[in-house]
Amino acid sequence: MKKLLLSLTICCAAYTMQAQDLIQNIPANSAAVVTIKGSNITDLFSVKEFENSKIGQEMVKELTRESNGDLTSLNDLGIDYNANLYYFLQAEKGVFTNYFAIPLRSKNAFENLMRQNNSSTEKIKTDGDITYFQSNYDGSTVAWNNKMILIVVSEDINNDTDYSYYSYNNEADVEEAIEEVEIEVSEVEETEVEEIEYVEEVVEVEIEDVEETVIESTEEATYSNDDYYKKREERYKRERQEREAKRIAKNQKARLRNLQKVKDFINGNHKSNNILSNKSYTASLGTQKFEAHAWAGDFMNLYQELVVTQGFSNAFGMYNVEELYRNSSVSSTLDFTNTSAVLNIDYTMSNAMAKHAKAMYNGKMNKDFYKYFNQDKMLGYMSVNASTEGLLTEYPKLMKSMFANSTNNEMATVIPLGADLLSVFLDEEAVGELVRGDMLFVVNDIAKKQVTYTTYDYDENYNRIPIEKTKEETVPDFIFMATSNGESIFNKLMNIAVKENEMTVDNGIYKFNTPRSVPVNVYAMHAKGVLFFATSKDQLLAIRNGSFKGSVSGEHKKNISKNTSAAYVNGKNIISQIPVNELPREFKRKINFLTSNTEDLLITTGKLKGNTSTTKVILNTPEEGHKNGLAYFINFIDAFID
Amino acid sequence: MSIYMFKKFFTYTLLFTSLLLCTSCFEILEEISFNKDGSGRITVTANLSKSKSKLASVMLLDSVNGYKVPSKADIDLAIKNAVDHLKKTEGISNIEKSVDYDNYIFSIACDFKSVANVNSIFKEMINNQNRREKTSFSTTNFSYNNMNHQFKRHFKYDDSIKRKFNSLKSEDKKIFNDASYTTIYRFNSSVKSVSNSGAKIAPNKKAVFMRVPALSLITGKQTLENTIQLINN
Structure with missing residues (x-):
């Protein structure tokens, strides 16, 4: 009971904090949501501190220039940097809408900036407390009120026939038109010598502006009264007008759609059914200590919107996508601590996929591996903890289930049959004996080696x-290890080699x-x-006679054993091995930053x-000189900006 | 899949160390053994042995620094094309090629009836280059005057060499730091004098040797141009 109460309190606290948050306005059916947690970021690195960095100074300079000197700091812009910023994607009936929502403290500065830089053709309009302007090109909309800026870009992929306005047909027309213009020019060159300069000039201008006006230029450059030319020009004109009408209609539709979406969001029309009612999304939020969070919901919905709406039902039916990907989702968080930057990616798969994956990666890491390398000079490692038997x-089975219900009869028959045959011929257990599936590759060191070369x-x-x-x-010194009970098969293979x-053998060690x-x-x-592969014969001999002294910390052992795969790079050791003199001059100046x-x-x-399945990318950052992981990145950028 | 991942990891480890830590340089040798009647044998050798570690690593990739890396098959084909071209060139015979991927040393040798035949090998290629890049490289690389017994190595510097070099990225320019171009001309007659102060006459007077750092050639500080006066004996 205590636990339940505690959980409820945490949930309420988290969501109360979000009471005025723009998340309330994000619809529950969003396919993907990205959050930039403003207050967490400004706690780590204040806006003032950012403005003092080189990249911040550049941004302020640009802002001052764009606002004709009215705005001299990022705070002047009126953005509420302590609140959360959101991107989300909505996929509904073949309409894909991208939203960017930025919280505001006050709209005045932003509005002035927009009015100063607004193109004369994209008029700023007001509807209630919403001010907005829309793109003449695709209807994308920038809107704001006193609390937020919202940018909406959408695309309707339903029966996208007017697509041709910028597509192949039009290009073909344009090419044809250019060709005709060229013919006209050559004709003119031959027959109307005095007018050559004029005609060429017209043609050049038209070709530069080809999308819009080249067809007209053909009209202008046409000197013939021939019926054929007249008819053709009329056809071009008619087609152009039709395309332009379609484009205008499409743009108009997009403008209306986007404006409605803007109003729905800003007016909070989704509040009663917002994304916080989506269990998959809320489950991915965790304790919300992150600085950034991204979530993509059920892949199948997106896939269906994209593929089925587009009419690619054949492709959809080719694979048994539904069973393998239904309820799959991915979410990730980016978290900066005092000494690290951590990217966490959770991939939740369907039951069917999870069943296959569990069997494939049901490996057990051989603990003896830790006796065979030394972490002192180690530059990095990579481990895979799979099960060969499980994989085979x-x-x-995975192939069978993928194609079992395929609408393509040939595939539905042949692939499961092939999969069965593979299972019959392969003795999974025997192959698993040769390589069990747990493997470790360690780069021990970068060693100096005398190499010969020919000269005269x-x-x-x-x-x-x-x-x-x-x-x-300088050459890498590495060792690769894989658990294997197939010594006799190994020896047979080596003897053939x-x-x-292909190989030589000395004292049981093959080269x-x-x-x-x-x-x-x-x-x-x-x-x-x-089974060992290594660059050092001495290391292999020492391992065989038991004299090799391995030394690996518990943390590395844990990383290798407890995970399906692990890759580690010891940045400090690698940087210290790089001979600065070998590097390009411009890089040398920056090496000092990297070294320390x-x-x-x-x-x-x-x-x-x-x-x-959880993937973690952890970049440890030095404590000295950087108050936290985010500050480290900003300092890093500063060090590399010239 | 796992083995593939490991192989990739190994390739990149090798490549990383090689690209960062191995030096790269090359030498080109142009050797001519010249007979009194104007015929002779020319051998051109490209020795990249000092860079072999780097090359062996780079050849594991498709491209590096934005340049396509030729495969062994590409190199073999280029050499075969060169040999085929030589076979079709008038006055050229006894063609031999040598390809050593262990040391990255490649050479082509052939006999010629006169140096004019050698000039004609490259004539079309140089003409194409001049037309395409608006350069003015001479199509005459060698000449021999039977009357006054003068052998000439022609070389006309063109600013485009420096321009091309300057357009390279600094790491690509480093390839030329240690590179050199060596010419060795051997004669049956004794050498009386040479015009290029960088050239050395062998004590037996039968050979002329000159090594020019690639950077000096590129920047125009040194030239391959040389007039070798032979004694008529």
């Missing part, structure tokens, strides 16, 4: 003598005969139930929890 069993010496009579010289190069001269140009040697070994300001990057994809 589930993949044919000359005797005293300048006869060329090829000689071999050595130079030091040795016979084929790939890589071309001399490849700067690294790669060795292979099967020992202790692990680069930390680790970790990307993990966790195991499925329910139907949800």
Whole structure:
């Protein structure tokens, strides 16, 4: 009971805080919503601090220029930086509408700025407390009142026949027209020498402005009274007028639609059924400590709006999309802490997809791997914790379920049959013995290596003598490990490779005969139930005789073991290995910032929890010199702006 | 899929270290063994061995820095086309090519009846270049005057070389830092004098050697132009 009360209190607090928030105005059926959490961002980095950064100074300079000196700070613009900013997408009956909603403290400054910069053809109008202007091109609408700015851009993909205004037919007409103009010019050149200059001039002007007026130019450039030309010109004129009429009608429709959407949003017409009543959305919000949040709801709805409305029902019927993607959604948050920037992506899949994924990634990481590398100099690693047996069993099943109800009879028959055949021929368990599915690739170090190259010496009579010289190069030192019980299969394969001269063997360690140009040697070994590929023979020998001392922290062990996949890059170690002299001059100036300001990057994809897979991208940021992760990014941009 | 991911990770690790940390340079050698009757043998060698680590890594990619990376098949085809072109050129015979991908050394050699035949190999290519880029490269690279026994290496600097070079990105320009162009001309007769102060005459007087840093050629500070006066003996 206590728990329930606590949860209710947290929920109420979260939503009360949003009482005056623009989220209240976002309709429940939105397909995607992006939130920029104003107060969380300004807590981390105030508007004043931003204005003092180089990028902020540039923005203020531009703002002052655009407002003829009226606005001298970002605060003058009247935007409420402490409130939340939203983008959302609505897909309804083949109409895709993008909304950008920006909270305002006061409309005056913004309105003045718009009036100063408004094109004379896009008149600013007022409807109640809403002021707006609309694009002549596509009807997109910028509207505002005292509380918010709303930008609405929509597209109707239903029976989009008037599409041709800017499409192929028109291009063909234009090309045809240009061709005709050129013919006219050549005719004129031949017959009306005195008028050449005039005609060429007309043609050039018309070609520059081809979309709008080139067809007219043909009329002007036509010197013949021939009926054919007259009829053709009339046809062009008629078609042009038809297209223009369609374009105007489409634009008018878009203007009316967008204005209605503006009114619905600003007047709060969706408040009774807003996005906060969408469970998938509210579940993705969590504790709302993020600085940015993005959510995309049921993929199937979007897919249906896009594909089915467009009439691609065949493509829709080709795959069993419904079963695999119904109720799939994705949400992500961006969160800056004092020492990191964390991007979190949750992908919730359908029951069918989750069943396949669970079997495919039901791996168990071999803990012995941690004995075989040392994290001191380690530059990075990548791990995959899958199940080969699961992959081989589930993949044919996935293919079968994808095409089982296909409207394409051939696919519906052939693909499931092929999947069955694959299952019959493959002994999943046996293949799983060779490579179980848990694998780890570690870049141990960037090592110095003497490499040879050929150059020439000359005797005293300048006869060329090829000689071999050595130079030091920096090459990656890595080790790849995969759990395997297939030692005998491995040895058989290696022996074939040795016979084929692809490999050499020494004391049970196989060496790939890589071309001399490849700067690294790669060795292979099967020992202790692990398949190894590595650049250091010494490391493999030490692993085999048990003298290698591995050292890996608990945190890295956890990242590798507990996740389906993990990739780690030790930025600090990598930067320290880069010889500054080798870098381009302009980069050298910036290397100092990187040397003292680069930390680790970790990307993990966790195991499925329910139907949800979570991917985390964590960029650790240095504490010193940067008060938090967001400040780090702004300082980073500052360091790289010239 | 996992193996593919690892392979990609390995490729990029190798590429990252190679591109950042390996040096790149090349040398081009132009060698002519010249007979008294005006015939001879020319060998052109491109030695990229010092950059082989970088090249081996770069060739794992389709393109780098916005330039398409030729595959081995592309390079083989280009060399085959060059050989086919030589075969069709009058006065050219005994064509030999050498391709070494372990060291990235490529060379083509052929016999010629007269240096005019050698000039005609590149004539069409140079004419096309001059027409296309509005340059004024000479189509005569070599000449031999049988009367006064003078062998000439012609070279006309064109500002377009510098312009092209300056248009490259700084990291691409670095390729030329350590690069060189070497000419070696061997004669049956003794060499009396050379006009290019950078050229050296062998102690036995039968060969002339000159190495020019690529950057000096590009900027026009040095030239390949050389008049070699032979003694009629």
